[in-house]
Amino acid sequence: MLTESERLARRRDFAAVYARKRSWAGPLLVLYVRRYLEEEAAVVTRRFGFSVSKKVGKAHDRNRVKRRLREICRLHSLDWCGGFDAVFVARSGAADAEYSALEAAVGHLMVRAGLRAVREAEPPKPGP
Known part of the structure; x- marks a missing residue:
């Protein structure tokens, strides 16, 4: 589960992300991003918000989509560089x-938004 500091919860936080008008779309999701300046990025790492409308399906379908997206963001949070707020908007095909x-x-x-962190190559593990 994402911690409270890693989640967008307030309407004004979502509005600030949408106001930047930086978005990337795919068949299942639309991603809106607000990047922070380097000074701000030291304080705020990364925060995620999720918007799933009734177009996606019934409440149990929408909740499943949000749970899956939260888990994906939690598992891959170290793969992405810090200093941004991201809102994922689910499209109708996301429920299926x-x-x-x-x-x-x-x-x-x-990756399209340029938020993939460049990891240093891990040293090879010694063989048997």
């Missing part, structure tokens, strides 16, 4: 999508 398809869509949008 497999977990792996949502995971691939999130990763693809984060």
